[in-house]
Amino acid sequence: MKVSVLSSNGEDTGRKVELSKDIFGIEPNDHAIYLDVKQYLAHQRQGTHKSKERAEITGSTRKIKKQKGTGTARAGSIKSPVFRGGGRVFGPRPRNYTIKLNKKLKDVARKSALSYKANDKEISVLEDFSFDAPKTKSYTGLLTNLSVSDKKTLLVLSQDDKNVVLSSRNLKNASVTTVDGINTYDLLKADRLLLCEGAIEKIVNLLSK
Known part of the structure; x- marks a missing residue:
């Protein structure tokens, strides 16, 4: 599956990236998703x-x-x-309230969530970007350019960027994480998944181990 790469201005760069079928095109396993989400929510409880x-x-x-x-x-x-x-x-x-799950099952759950997003065409790929300073206005401008300002979004960065994270922190429906921080619950909760171009290869490597 090929997806167009967009700039931070929302314009098509003319390039496309291939989303691996082994990660973004598997037959979703609903039970694995259920168990992983159940574990995530259970771990939010202090007890x-x-x-x-x-x-x-x-x-x-x-x-x-x-x-x-x-x-x-x-x-x-x-x-x-x-x-x-x-x-x-x-x-x-x-x-x-801790629940133990096998790593392979959690990987299947995340692959299933990504596959659902790909099937529903809810994935946008952005070229890698950064902000000069942490400003909420900069991040809202990014969402507006991508026409997703009215949706719940999850941006996956290829590496930690403090300015981008701080710029999004005051926005209720905008979440930012790195490849290591993605989880099934956040993937399914988002209406639109924004993947930085450099994050795709890292996701493939992370879930292919």
């Missing part, structure tokens, strides 16, 4: 939730009333879960 149970509540353990003759249920402690201010029964405790 620090905690509530106090009756053993952790501050209060007296004195028996608050006599066992019989009150006409109400027996009660042994003010920290009982049935009273207001008492401990919680089976409350949440800190836990680790």
Whole structure:
């Protein structure tokens, strides 16, 4: 599959790049995508939730009333879960939400996501560029030139560029990453995938190992 290379001004440079069928043209594996996205979202959870149970509540353990003759249920402690201010029964405790997946499965998931983008013609290839200074206006101008300012975009750089990253940081629907940082969730979330020309070869090398 050949895709035209665009300049940062949105103009066609007259050159085309070949997108590898082994990366951008495989039969997508939906289950691999599901597992990888599930792992990604699980890893976003801190797992620090905690509530106090009756053993952790501050209060007296004195028996608050006599066992019989009150006409109400027996009660042994003010920290009982049935009273207001008492401990919680089976409350949440800190836990680790980490899910382990094989590297090969994660590679299949990313290839599947890239293949979906290629099939839907949602990939644009840009010649490598950089900004002289971090300015949000520069990045919004880039998106406007590419006619994607109203869409969720993911720009994949061939190498880390601080000025480009800082220029996009204040934009809600614009994300920037490097080849090493691409993941299935971000690929699928974006309406338009912007690949720098130098990043394509690195993606092929990364997912072909």
